Amino acid sequence: MTPRKSSAEELTKEEIVYRAREQFIEKGYEKVTMRGLASKLGCSHGALYYYFKNKAELFYAVVEKDFAHLNQLLKDVVSGPNENQQKLHEILLCFIRFGLNQQKQYEFMFMMKNDEVDSLSHEASMQSYHKFAEAVFKLKNEKVQQDAIYSAFIALHGFVSHHCGYVTDFNEVKEAAEGHVQFILKGLT
Structure with a gap:
Protein backbone atom coordinates (compact mmCIF):
# COMPACT_ATOMS: atom_id res chain seq x y z
CA MET A 1 0.00 0.00 0.00
CA LYS A 53 -19.08 18.27 -1.77
CA ASN A 54 -20.21 14.72 -2.57
CA LYS A 55 -20.00 11.86 -5.06
CA ALA A 56 -22.86 13.25 -7.16
CA GLU A 57 -21.01 16.53 -7.68
CA LEU A 58 -17.84 14.63 -8.66
CA PHE A 59 -19.84 12.48 -11.06
CA TYR A 60 -21.36 15.60 -12.59
CA ALA A 61 -17.86 17.02 -13.15
CA VAL A 62 -17.02 13.83 -15.06
CA VAL A 63 -20.20 13.96 -17.13
CA GLU A 64 -19.82 17.69 -17.74
CA LYS A 65 -16.51 17.01 -19.51
CA ASP A 66 -18.23 14.39 -21.68
CA PHE A 67 -20.95 16.86 -22.66
CA ALA A 68 -18.28 19.45 -23.43
CA HIS A 69 -16.53 16.91 -25.67
CA LEU A 70 -19.75 16.06 -27.54
CA ASN A 71 -20.67 19.73 -27.89
CA GLN A 72 -17.20 20.52 -29.26
CA LEU A 73 -17.46 17.73 -31.83
CA LEU A 74 -20.76 19.17 -33.06
CA LYS A 75 -19.35 22.70 -33.08
CA ASP A 76 -16.36 21.53 -35.14
CA VAL A 77 -18.71 20.03 -37.74
CA VAL A 78 -20.78 23.22 -37.96
CA SER A 79 -17.70 25.40 -38.41
CA GLY A 80 -16.16 23.03 -40.96
CA PRO A 81 -15.78 23.67 -44.70
CA ASN A 82 -18.60 21.45 -46.04
CA GLU A 83 -21.95 22.56 -47.41
CA ASN A 84 -24.79 22.80 -44.87
CA GLN A 85 -26.53 19.59 -45.98
CA GLN A 86 -23.28 17.63 -45.60
CA LYS A 87 -22.67 19.25 -42.20
CA LEU A 88 -26.16 18.26 -41.09
CA HIS A 89 -25.51 14.68 -42.19
CA GLU A 90 -22.20 14.68 -40.30
CA ILE A 91 -23.75 16.12 -37.13
CA LEU A 92 -26.25 13.27 -36.99
CA LEU A 93 -23.58 10.69 -37.70
CA CYS A 94 -21.22 12.35 -35.21
CA PHE A 95 -23.79 11.97 -32.44
CA ILE A 96 -24.16 8.25 -33.16
CA ARG A 97 -20.39 7.76 -33.45
CA PHE A 98 -19.82 9.51 -30.13
CA GLY A 99 -22.47 7.44 -28.37
CA LEU A 100 -21.26 4.09 -29.67
CA ASN A 101 -17.55 4.78 -29.27
CA GLN A 102 -18.01 6.08 -25.70
CA GLN A 103 -20.86 3.86 -24.55
CA LYS A 104 -20.33 4.10 -20.80
CA GLN A 105 -20.00 7.86 -20.96
CA TYR A 106 -23.11 8.06 -23.16
CA GLU A 107 -25.06 5.94 -20.69
CA PHE A 108 -23.96 8.22 -17.85
CA MET A 109 -24.87 11.31 -19.86
CA PHE A 110 -28.28 10.32 -21.21
CA MET A 111 -29.51 7.06 -19.73
CA MET A 112 -28.55 6.84 -16.06
CA LYS A 113 -31.39 7.06 -13.59
CA ASN A 114 -30.28 8.00 -10.10
CA ASP A 115 -31.92 10.42 -7.68
CA GLU A 116 -28.54 11.82 -6.55
CA VAL A 117 -27.45 12.91 -10.03
CA ASP A 118 -30.66 13.28 -12.04
CA SER A 119 -31.10 17.01 -11.58
CA LEU A 120 -27.48 17.80 -12.44
CA SER A 121 -27.33 15.43 -15.41
CA HIS A 122 -30.74 16.52 -16.71
CA GLU A 123 -29.59 20.13 -16.87
CA ALA A 124 -26.44 19.18 -18.79
CA SER A 125 -28.33 16.92 -21.20
CA MET A 126 -30.85 19.68 -21.91
CA GLN A 127 -28.04 22.16 -22.62
CA SER A 128 -26.48 19.64 -24.99
CA TYR A 129 -29.83 19.10 -26.72
CA HIS A 130 -30.22 22.87 -27.17
CA LYS A 131 -26.77 23.10 -28.77
CA PHE A 132 -27.75 20.23 -31.08
CA ALA A 133 -31.06 21.94 -31.93
CA GLU A 134 -29.33 25.27 -32.62
CA ALA A 135 -26.85 23.55 -34.94
CA VAL A 136 -29.60 21.75 -36.87
CA PHE A 137 -31.69 24.92 -37.13
CA LYS A 138 -28.67 26.90 -38.34
CA LEU A 139 -27.75 24.33 -40.99
CA LYS A 140 -31.23 23.92 -42.46
CA ASN A 141 -31.70 26.25 -45.39
CA GLU A 142 -35.46 26.33 -44.89
CA LYS A 143 -37.38 26.58 -41.66
CA VAL A 144 -37.61 23.44 -39.57
CA GLN A 145 -40.05 22.86 -36.76
CA GLN A 146 -38.73 22.41 -33.22
CA ASP A 147 -40.70 19.18 -32.85
CA ALA A 148 -38.92 17.78 -35.95
CA ILE A 149 -35.54 18.58 -34.40
CA TYR A 150 -36.59 16.97 -31.13
CA SER A 151 -37.81 13.89 -33.00
CA ALA A 152 -34.48 13.69 -34.83
CA PHE A 153 -32.63 13.86 -31.52
CA ILE A 154 -34.81 11.14 -30.01
CA ALA A 155 -34.30 8.98 -33.10
CA LEU A 156 -30.53 9.34 -32.75
CA HIS A 157 -30.74 8.54 -29.06
CA GLY A 158 -32.89 5.51 -29.81
CA PHE A 159 -30.35 4.18 -32.30
CA VAL A 160 -27.48 4.61 -29.85
CA SER A 161 -29.33 3.20 -26.84
CA HIS A 162 -30.56 0.23 -28.90
CA HIS A 163 -26.98 -0.70 -29.81
CA CYS A 164 -25.25 0.15 -26.50
CA GLY A 165 -23.88 -2.99 -24.97
CA TYR A 166 -24.47 -5.05 -28.12
CA VAL A 167 -21.68 -3.61 -30.27
CA THR A 168 -18.18 -2.61 -29.29
CA ASP A 169 -18.01 0.53 -31.43
CA PHE A 170 -19.54 2.59 -34.22
CA ASN A 171 -17.78 0.70 -37.03
CA GLU A 172 -19.85 -2.43 -36.34
CA VAL A 173 -23.05 -0.62 -37.32
CA LYS A 174 -21.69 2.10 -39.60
CA GLU A 175 -23.85 1.05 -42.55
CA ALA A 176 -27.00 0.89 -40.43
CA ALA A 177 -26.12 4.27 -38.90
CA GLU A 178 -25.79 5.80 -42.38
CA GLY A 179 -29.24 4.46 -43.28
CA HIS A 180 -30.71 5.77 -40.04
CA VAL A 181 -29.22 9.22 -40.65
CA GLN A 182 -30.71 9.29 -44.17
CA PHE A 183 -34.09 8.39 -42.67
CA ILE A 184 -33.81 11.20 -40.10
CA LEU A 185 -32.77 13.71 -42.77
CA LYS A 186 -35.96 12.98 -44.68
CA GLY A 187 -37.93 13.84 -41.57
CA LEU A 188 -36.18 17.19 -41.29
CA THR A 189 -37.26 18.34 -44.77
Whole structure:
Protein backbone atom coordinates (compact mmCIF):
# COMPACT_ATOMS: atom_id res chain seq x y z
CA MET A 1 0.00 0.00 0.00
CA THR A 2 1.33 3.42 -0.91
CA PRO A 3 1.56 6.13 1.72
CA ARG A 4 -0.96 8.95 1.67
CA LYS A 5 0.14 12.08 -0.14
CA SER A 6 0.82 15.20 1.86
CA SER A 7 -1.33 18.25 1.20
CA ALA A 8 1.44 19.67 -1.02
CA GLU A 9 1.23 16.56 -3.19
CA GLU A 10 -2.58 16.33 -3.35
CA LEU A 11 -4.09 15.69 -6.73
CA THR A 12 -5.53 18.51 -8.78
CA LYS A 13 -9.22 18.74 -9.52
CA GLU A 14 -8.57 17.69 -13.12
CA GLU A 15 -6.61 14.62 -12.03
CA ILE A 16 -9.37 13.62 -9.63
CA VAL A 17 -11.99 13.94 -12.38
CA TYR A 18 -9.85 11.90 -14.77
CA ARG A 19 -9.31 9.08 -12.29
CA ALA A 20 -12.91 9.18 -11.08
CA ARG A 21 -14.03 8.71 -14.69
CA GLU A 22 -12.00 5.50 -14.85
CA GLN A 23 -13.59 4.25 -11.65
CA PHE A 24 -17.14 5.15 -12.69
CA ILE A 25 -16.65 3.38 -16.02
CA GLU A 26 -15.06 0.32 -14.42
CA LYS A 27 -17.38 -0.07 -11.42
CA GLY A 28 -20.48 2.00 -12.17
CA TYR A 29 -21.75 4.96 -10.20
CA GLU A 30 -23.34 2.99 -7.38
CA LYS A 31 -20.19 1.05 -6.45
CA VAL A 32 -17.77 3.97 -6.34
CA THR A 33 -17.30 5.60 -2.95
CA MET A 34 -15.38 8.74 -2.09
CA ARG A 35 -13.26 6.80 0.42
CA GLY A 36 -12.56 4.05 -2.09
CA LEU A 37 -11.64 6.57 -4.76
CA ALA A 38 -9.35 8.43 -2.34
CA SER A 39 -7.66 5.15 -1.46
CA LYS A 40 -7.19 4.34 -5.15
CA LEU A 41 -5.74 7.82 -5.72
CA GLY A 42 -3.46 7.59 -2.68
CA CYS A 43 -4.85 10.71 -1.07
CA SER A 44 -7.06 11.54 1.85
CA HIS A 45 -10.80 11.54 1.25
CA GLY A 46 -10.72 15.11 2.59
CA ALA A 47 -8.80 16.06 -0.54
CA LEU A 48 -11.75 14.93 -2.63
CA TYR A 49 -14.20 16.84 -0.45
CA TYR A 50 -12.07 19.95 -0.83
CA TYR A 51 -13.08 20.02 -4.51
CA PHE A 52 -16.43 18.19 -4.48
CA LYS A 53 -19.08 18.27 -1.77
CA ASN A 54 -20.21 14.72 -2.57
CA LYS A 55 -20.00 11.86 -5.06
CA ALA A 56 -22.86 13.25 -7.16
CA GLU A 57 -21.01 16.53 -7.68
CA LEU A 58 -17.84 14.63 -8.66
CA PHE A 59 -19.84 12.48 -11.06
CA TYR A 60 -21.36 15.60 -12.59
CA ALA A 61 -17.86 17.02 -13.15
CA VAL A 62 -17.02 13.83 -15.06
CA VAL A 63 -20.20 13.96 -17.13
CA GLU A 64 -19.82 17.69 -17.74
CA LYS A 65 -16.51 17.01 -19.51
CA ASP A 66 -18.23 14.39 -21.68
CA PHE A 67 -20.95 16.86 -22.66
CA ALA A 68 -18.28 19.45 -23.43
CA HIS A 69 -16.53 16.91 -25.67
CA LEU A 70 -19.75 16.06 -27.54
CA ASN A 71 -20.67 19.73 -27.89
CA GLN A 72 -17.20 20.52 -29.26
CA LEU A 73 -17.46 17.73 -31.83
CA LEU A 74 -20.76 19.17 -33.06
CA LYS A 75 -19.35 22.70 -33.08
CA ASP A 76 -16.36 21.53 -35.14
CA VAL A 77 -18.71 20.03 -37.74
CA VAL A 78 -20.78 23.22 -37.96
CA SER A 79 -17.70 25.40 -38.41
CA GLY A 80 -16.16 23.03 -40.96
CA PRO A 81 -15.78 23.67 -44.70
CA ASN A 82 -18.60 21.45 -46.04
CA GLU A 83 -21.95 22.56 -47.41
CA ASN A 84 -24.79 22.80 -44.87
CA GLN A 85 -26.53 19.59 -45.98
CA GLN A 86 -23.28 17.63 -45.60
CA LYS A 87 -22.67 19.25 -42.20
CA LEU A 88 -26.16 18.26 -41.09
CA HIS A 89 -25.51 14.68 -42.19
CA GLU A 90 -22.20 14.68 -40.30
CA ILE A 91 -23.75 16.12 -37.13
CA LEU A 92 -26.25 13.27 -36.99
CA LEU A 93 -23.58 10.69 -37.70
CA CYS A 94 -21.22 12.35 -35.21
CA PHE A 95 -23.79 11.97 -32.44
CA ILE A 96 -24.16 8.25 -33.16
CA ARG A 97 -20.39 7.76 -33.45
CA PHE A 98 -19.82 9.51 -30.13
CA GLY A 99 -22.47 7.44 -28.37
CA LEU A 100 -21.26 4.09 -29.67
CA ASN A 101 -17.55 4.78 -29.27
CA GLN A 102 -18.01 6.08 -25.70
CA GLN A 103 -20.86 3.86 -24.55
CA LYS A 104 -20.33 4.10 -20.80
CA GLN A 105 -20.00 7.86 -20.96
CA TYR A 106 -23.11 8.06 -23.16
CA GLU A 107 -25.06 5.94 -20.69
CA PHE A 108 -23.96 8.22 -17.85
CA MET A 109 -24.87 11.31 -19.86
CA PHE A 110 -28.28 10.32 -21.21
CA MET A 111 -29.51 7.06 -19.73
CA MET A 112 -28.55 6.84 -16.06
CA LYS A 113 -31.39 7.06 -13.59
CA ASN A 114 -30.28 8.00 -10.10
CA ASP A 115 -31.92 10.42 -7.68
CA GLU A 116 -28.54 11.82 -6.55
CA VAL A 117 -27.45 12.91 -10.03
CA ASP A 118 -30.66 13.28 -12.04
CA SER A 119 -31.10 17.01 -11.58
CA LEU A 120 -27.48 17.80 -12.44
CA SER A 121 -27.33 15.43 -15.41
CA HIS A 122 -30.74 16.52 -16.71
CA GLU A 123 -29.59 20.13 -16.87
CA ALA A 124 -26.44 19.18 -18.79
CA SER A 125 -28.33 16.92 -21.20
CA MET A 126 -30.85 19.68 -21.91
CA GLN A 127 -28.04 22.16 -22.62
CA SER A 128 -26.48 19.64 -24.99
CA TYR A 129 -29.83 19.10 -26.72
CA HIS A 130 -30.22 22.87 -27.17
CA LYS A 131 -26.77 23.10 -28.77
CA PHE A 132 -27.75 20.23 -31.08
CA ALA A 133 -31.06 21.94 -31.93
CA GLU A 134 -29.33 25.27 -32.62
CA ALA A 135 -26.85 23.55 -34.94
CA VAL A 136 -29.60 21.75 -36.87
CA PHE A 137 -31.69 24.92 -37.13
CA LYS A 138 -28.67 26.90 -38.34
CA LEU A 139 -27.75 24.33 -40.99
CA LYS A 140 -31.23 23.92 -42.46
CA ASN A 141 -31.70 26.25 -45.39
CA GLU A 142 -35.46 26.33 -44.89
CA LYS A 143 -37.38 26.58 -41.66
CA VAL A 144 -37.61 23.44 -39.57
CA GLN A 145 -40.05 22.86 -36.76
CA GLN A 146 -38.73 22.41 -33.22
CA ASP A 147 -40.70 19.18 -32.85
CA ALA A 148 -38.92 17.78 -35.95
CA ILE A 149 -35.54 18.58 -34.40
CA TYR A 150 -36.59 16.97 -31.13
CA SER A 151 -37.81 13.89 -33.00
CA ALA A 152 -34.48 13.69 -34.83
CA PHE A 153 -32.63 13.86 -31.52
CA ILE A 154 -34.81 11.14 -30.01
CA ALA A 155 -34.30 8.98 -33.10
CA LEU A 156 -30.53 9.34 -32.75
CA HIS A 157 -30.74 8.54 -29.06
CA GLY A 158 -32.89 5.51 -29.81
CA PHE A 159 -30.35 4.18 -32.30
CA VAL A 160 -27.48 4.61 -29.85
CA SER A 161 -29.33 3.20 -26.84
CA HIS A 162 -30.56 0.23 -28.90
CA HIS A 163 -26.98 -0.70 -29.81
CA CYS A 164 -25.25 0.15 -26.50
CA GLY A 165 -23.88 -2.99 -24.97
CA TYR A 166 -24.47 -5.05 -28.12
CA VAL A 167 -21.68 -3.61 -30.27
CA THR A 168 -18.18 -2.61 -29.29
CA ASP A 169 -18.01 0.53 -31.43
CA PHE A 170 -19.54 2.59 -34.22
CA ASN A 171 -17.78 0.70 -37.03
CA GLU A 172 -19.85 -2.43 -36.34
CA VAL A 173 -23.05 -0.62 -37.32
CA LYS A 174 -21.69 2.10 -39.60
CA GLU A 175 -23.85 1.05 -42.55
CA ALA A 176 -27.00 0.89 -40.43
CA ALA A 177 -26.12 4.27 -38.90
CA GLU A 178 -25.79 5.80 -42.38
CA GLY A 179 -29.24 4.46 -43.28
CA HIS A 180 -30.71 5.77 -40.04
CA VAL A 181 -29.22 9.22 -40.65
CA GLN A 182 -30.71 9.29 -44.17
CA PHE A 183 -34.09 8.39 -42.67
CA ILE A 184 -33.81 11.20 -40.10
CA LEU A 185 -32.77 13.71 -42.77
CA LYS A 186 -35.96 12.98 -44.68
CA GLY A 187 -37.93 13.84 -41.57
CA LEU A 188 -36.18 17.19 -41.29
CA THR A 189 -37.26 18.34 -44.77
